[in-house]
Amino acid sequence: MSLLKVTGIQQQERGEPILRDIDFTVEQFQHTAIMGETGSGKTSLVKIIAGWVSPVQGEVFFNGERLLRIPEEKLIEGHKGIAYLNQQSELPGFLRVSQVLEYVNNLSPEEAQEIYDICQINHLLQRRTNQLSGGEKQRIAIARLLTTSPTLLVLDEPFSNLDTINKDILKKLLHDVGERLGITCIMIAHDPQDTLSWAKQLIVLRNGRIIQQGTPESIYYSPVDEYTAGLGGMYNIIEAADSKAFLAQWDYKSQPGRLVIRPEQLLISHDEYDPVFTIRDIIFHGPYSLLVVNNGSFSLRILVGNRQGYKTGKMVRLHLPAGSFHILP
DSSP: OOSEEEEEEEEEETTEEEEEEEEEEEOTTOOEEEEOOTTSSHHHHHHHHHTSSOOSEEEEEETTEEOOOTTTTOSSOSBTTEEEEOTTOOOOTTOBHHHHHHTTOOSOHHHHHHHHHHHTOGGGTTSBGGGOOHHHHHHHHHHHHHTTOOSEEEEESTTTTOOHHHHHHHHHHHHHHHHHHOOEEEEEOSOHHHHTTTOSEEEEEETTEEEEEEOHHHHHHSOSSHHHHHHTSOOEEEOHHHHHHHHHTTTOOOOSOOEEEOGGGSEEEOOTTSOEEEEEEEEEOSSEEEEEEEOSSOEEEEEEETTSOOOTTOEEEEEOOTTOOEEOO
8 A cells, every 4th residue: 555645636726727637656765756847736736745735626545544625524734644844834933942842742752852863953952943044944844843753744845945055954854754764755846956866756747737757767867858857957959850960970870859868978988980079168067067069060068077177179079878868759
């Protein structure tokens, strides 16, 4: 039995459909990220999963139990065993953090302490909530949810407006929530760097529909369309009319179709049979650089290390390993 089963979900807002025929399952410990552009229906979907609103059609089953509808079958939003952190979660003002946590805590001191350790908030317990940074408030809000002993934690864009340091702390927190507490997570996130290394399943929404779902690797390297490719990060696109000529540079043969190639799939080569490109631009990205190269017919972006002395105007050969391109359906 799946931990979560979503079937036939339809939702409307002001008479307009915002979710259409949503079906998927989440197994226990199968951390799931929901991706999509703004307005694609992500927040509406997780509110239904968390039991905050009811769909106009369809059902959600949690541990085999159907979530009751609001307000027809129950008046209080939420569902036992599911904790939901929305984008507007606020802490009570001017209270000490320890007081905020004590109000909802039903755990033993030892269990509570493990949550405080995971959330890295021990040093914040005596501060007042109006003395906290955004990242600190986020971790305390999550700790407050964890003290309710949920089986499923649902997070709506938890990395939003966080700096890199606080993002890294939160990523470790979410990892430990799964590993140490055995809690399954569903998360909305825009940045692929926040999801690809964490999720076991990705669900891609567009215009209220699921257009692709699968492992991060399958969606990253085999996207169903250019929209999905873009959600995964940087990519090169070769139009269908040019695909045969492009692949012929490496003596590959293929049916015509739009090609998606990730920048890291193109390699600098010293093989005299590989085509020559000229470096037109170099964009520094810290541990690596992005080279923009062109050979008169095609312009590409490739990733390289920063210690190899590349300069604009320099010519390089590129190798495209067999199978390192995806033909869009």
